[in-house]
Amino acid sequence: MLICPATGHAVNNPIGPFCGDHGARMFSDCPACGSEWSLTWDSRGEKGTDFCAHCGNPAPWLSRKELIQWLKAGVQATDLEPAKRRELQEALDRIAELAPDDTKTAAGWDKLRAVAPRVWELAKPVINKLIGEGVKKILGL
Numbered sequence: 001m002l003i004c005p006a007t008g009h010a011v012n013n014p015i016g017p018f019c020g021d022h023g024a025r026m027f028s029d030c031p032a033c034g035s036e037w038s039l040t041w042d043s044r045g046e047k048g049t050d051f052c053a054h055c056g057n058p059a060p061w062l063s064r065k066e067l068i069q070w071l072k073a074g075v076q077a078t079d080l081e082p083a084k085r086r087e088l089q090e091a092l093d094r095i096a097e098l099a100p101d102d103t104k105t106a107a108g109w110d111k112l113r114a115v116a117p118r119v120w121e122l123a124k125p126v127i128n129k130l131i132g133e134g135v136k137k138i139l140g141l
Contacts, residue, residue, distance in 0.1 A: 001028065001046075002014050003028065003037055003039075003048035004021070004026050005024050005026070005059075006021075006022035006024045006060075008048040008050070008059055009021075010039055010045070010047055010048060011026060012046075031057070032055050035052065035053075035054035037052060037059075038053040050062060058070055064096075064100065064130060067123075067126050067130055068096045071119060071123055072092050072093075074116075074118075074122050075092070075116055075119050076089070078116055084115055087115075088112055091108035091112065094108055095109070102132070103138060105131070106135050106138040106139060110139060113139070
């Protein structure tokens with residue numbers, strides 16, 4: 001069983017390593033921890049779970065909005081004082097409303113990096129989906 005990174009659908013007995021519908025190289029193991037990626041069901045059939053069950057790495061088909069929600073959950077799980085958690089979650093809400101390359105997002109990303117470095121580290125594998133090139137330059141990435 002392989003999983004298509006474009007949408008997460010599972011392919012039983014694939015002919016080759018690429019998805020016949022999307023042309024993407026399919027996977028079966030988490031790229032972060034190497035564990036087998038878990039499967040679930042939805043109305044269209046079997047599909048990969050949205051996150052690795054072993055390390056929490058997000059699936060490649062998640063949208064920017066879903067990834068920001070994931071980061072908000074990461075902020076909520078920190079041991080930061082409640083006011084700081086709320087402040088960061090509000091910053092992430094503002095970021096979600098703006099385009100990835102909007103320079104107004106730089107201050108929010110910088111705040112996340114400074115106040116919650118563990119959550120910032122979570123974002124690194126998916127940073128290209130979250131932050132545009134212009135903002136990366138501002139942040140020194």
